[in-house]
Amino acid sequence: MRHHVDFATPDDLPALADLLAELFSLESDFVPDRAKQLAGLRLILDHPELGRLFVLRVDGAVAGMANALITMSTVEGGRVVILEDVIVSAGLRGGGLGRRLVEHVLAWARDQGMTRVTLLADRNNPAALAFYARLGFQPSAMRVLRRRP
Ligand SMILES: CC(C)(COP(=O)(O)OP(=O)(O)OC[C@H]1O[C@@H](n2cnc3c(N)ncnc32)[C@H](O)[C@@H]1OP(=O)(O)O)[C@@H](O)C(=O)NCCC(=O)NCCS
Structure with a gap:
C-alpha cells in the first residue's frame, strides 16, 4: 500500500x-448538502489565501482529506490555521494514515x-477526541457559539 x-x-x-457527506453524517451539528460542500471546496481551491485542501492518496486513489483554513490571530500576532474536515476512508482507519495526514498539515x-x-x-x-489527543491537541476553555449573521 503506497500512500x-x-x-x-x-x-x-x-x-x-x-x-464530507460521510463526515457530516457523523457530526451532530451538521447535515450534508453535496452542492454546498462542492461550492465550499471549490472556493478554497480557487482562493488559496483562504486555505489549503490536503488529500491523502493510497495507491493513487483519494483515501482521506484535511482542510487547513487560514485566518489570523491578534493573540499570536500572525496567521494561524483552523483545521477542518479531517477524515480517512472507513476501511483504512486505525493504521496510522490519519496521523500521517494531520502531521503533514502541521508541518x-x-x-x-x-x-x-x-x-x-x-x-x-x-x-476523534482520542485521535487528536494522541496528536498533541489540548482541550480549550473556550466554548463554541454560533448564529446566522
Ligand atoms: C479520526 C480519524 C481521522 C483517525 O484516523 P486514523 O487513520 O484511524 O488514525 P491513526 O491510525 O493514524 O491513529 C493515530 C493515533 O490516534 C489513535 N486513535 C485513532 N483512532 C482511535 C480510537 N478510535 N480510539 C483511540 N485512539 C485512537 C491511535 O491509537 C494512534 O495513536 P498513536 O499514533 O499514538 O499510536 C479517522 O478515525 C476518521 O476518519 N474518523 C471519521 C471521521 C472523523 O471523526 N473525523 C474527525 C472529525 S473532528
Missing part, C-alpha cells in the same frame, strides 16, 4: 464531497510560519 499526502486538484472534488503550517492550529471536534465522537 502520500498532497494538495487537492479540481479532479478530486467529487471524492472529497463523498468524504506545512510550521513551514508557513503559522503558530497555532485550532479545531472543533464533536463531543460525541470519542474516537
Whole structure:
C-alpha cells in the first residue's frame, strides 16, 4: 500500500464531497448538502489565501482529506490555521494514515510560519477526541457559539 499526502486538484472534488457527506453524517451539528460542500471546496481551491485542501492518496486513489483554513490571530500576532474536515476512508482507519495526514498539515503550517492550529471536534465522537489527543491537541476553555449573521 503506497500512500502520500498532497494538495487537492479540481479532479478530486467529487471524492472529497463523498468524504464530507460521510463526515457530516457523523457530526451532530451538521447535515450534508453535496452542492454546498462542492461550492465550499471549490472556493478554497480557487482562493488559496483562504486555505489549503490536503488529500491523502493510497495507491493513487483519494483515501482521506484535511482542510487547513487560514485566518489570523491578534493573540499570536500572525496567521494561524483552523483545521477542518479531517477524515480517512472507513476501511483504512486505525493504521496510522490519519496521523500521517494531520502531521503533514502541521508541518506545512510550521513551514508557513503559522503558530497555532485550532479545531472543533464533536463531543460525541470519542474516537476523534482520542485521535487528536494522541496528536498533541489540548482541550480549550473556550466554548463554541454560533448564529446566522
Ligand atoms: C479520526 C480519524 C481521522 C483517525 O484516523 P486514523 O487513520 O484511524 O488514525 P491513526 O491510525 O493514524 O491513529 C493515530 C493515533 O490516534 C489513535 N486513535 C485513532 N483512532 C482511535 C480510537 N478510535 N480510539 C483511540 N485512539 C485512537 C491511535 O491509537 C494512534 O495513536 P498513536 O499514533 O499514538 O499510536 C479517522 O478515525 C476518521 O476518519 N474518523 C471519521 C471521521 C472523523 O471523526 N473525523 C474527525 C472529525 S473532528
